[in-house]
Amino acid sequence: MVRKVGTNGEKAKLAFYWAASCGGCEIAILDTDEAVLEITKRADIVFWPFGIDTKYHQLEAMPDKSIDVVFYNGAIRNSEALHIAKVLRKKAKILVAFGTCANLGGVPSLANFHNRQDIFERVYYTTPSTHNEENVTPQPRYQTDEGEVEIPEFFETVYPLDMVVPVDYYIPGCPPPTKWIVQAALTFLNGELPPKGHVFAENFALCKECPREKEMKHKVKQFRRVYEADHIDPNKCLLDQGIICLGPATRAGCEARCLAANFPCRGCYGPAPNVRDMGAKMISVLGSLIDSKDPEEIDHIIESMPDIAGTIYEFGLARSILFRRRFNNGNK
Numbered sequence: 001m002v003r004k005v006g007t008n009g010e011k012a013k014l015a016f017y018w019a020a021s022c023g024g025c026e027i028a029i030l031d032t033d034e035a036v037l038e039i040t041k042r043a044d045i046v047f048w049p050f051g052i053d054t055k056y057h058q059l060e061a062m063p064d065k066s067i068d069v070v071f072y073n074g075a076i077r078n079s080e081a082l083h084i085a086k087v088l089r090k091k092a093k094i095l096v097a098f099g100t101c102a103n104l105g106g107v108p109s110l111a112n113f114h115n116r117q118d119i120f121e122r123v124y125y126t127t128p129s130t131h132n133e134e135n136v137t138p139q140p141r142y143q144t145d146e147g148e149v150e151i152p153e154f155f156e157t158v159y160p161l162d163m164v165v166p167v168d169y170y171i172p173g174c175p176p177p178t179k180w181i182v183q184a185a186l187t188f189l190n191g192e193l194p195p196k197g198h199v200f201a202e203n204f205a206l207c208k209e210c211p212r213e214k215e216m217k218h219k220v221k222q223f224r225r226v227y228e229a230d231h232i233d234p235n236k237c238l239l240d241q242g243i244i245c246l247g248p249a250t251r252a253g254c255e256a257r258c259l260a261a262n263f264p265c266r267g268c269y270g271p272a273p274n275v276r277d278m279g280a281k282m283i284s285v286l287g288s289l290i291d292s293k294d295p296e297e298i299d300h301i302i303e304s305m306p307d308i309a310g311t312i313y314e315f316g317l318a319r320s321i322l323f324r325r326r327f328n329n330g331n332k
């Protein structure tokens, strides 16, 4: 258990890491503003590649269980992220999946609709800006005159953190809001540990937190993207206006930030309690909204849902029942 800080004058030890991450979760830590002063008064940061000059060999030399809390953000996409996840698990008393990518795979896990070969072909051969006459793709090991160069191996599949190491707590959000970061950090520093597996967010679906008036009846003749709508009523439920919003399937805790900007929820907080699969839940919700009994018209309404798989699994494909696409050629 993490020690209660301040009782013996010793500061706690914290670490932060980023794997397949956009950097937003790191900025969220800086965005805690003056709260970070309270946290650093009570804790030292002993490893944080984004913020301070700490090296992997220094981390590897630390005794096991010598770091009180590790906040790990980003998905597992390559061998470096996996290796550091395993090292940090050994060094940490508490390991926290921090942010949507570590919790669910996040946007990086949309790559699970493809395989490594597809991705390399697109990125290294066919993008309009690529000039690669020799068709070079990254090799994990390469011999040069100066010696062997080694780079991380790019995995076929993207994983959330708890699929590769045991995780103690979860802070979702893309990125997590200050309120929950500070609450989690102070909870740990006070030694008031919730049950393992606790999610620092609300325990109900986002629609309950969203102030928009909702009917959610069979009333949609056509689904639209935000930019296709002539007018969006800022007080009415977006689903009732034919705009796909993942609120019914998503855990609350973000204070409906996207809805306040007239933008639909994309599910970054992960499944609401009792929702096993966000996509399956949303298919059921969307089906119940369709205002037709005519098969042809229903087909037409379904066709108006753009990139439905990418929409309902935008943040959580690696956490879903689907997990990834299967390929006929035997590749995962």
Ligand code: SF4
Binding pocket: 206, 207, 208, 210, 211, 212, 214, 236, 237, 238, 239, 240, 245, 246, 247, 248, 259, 264, 265
């Ligand atoms: S579906 Fe979206 S807009 Fe409608 S109540 Fe739920 S969160 Fe709000």
Ligand code: SF4
Binding pocket: 173, 174, 206, 250, 251, 254, 255, 256, 257, 258, 259, 264, 265, 266, 267, 268, 269, 270
């Ligand atoms: S509204 Fe949805 S997508 Fe936006 S921050 Fe909240 S959970 Fe994330």
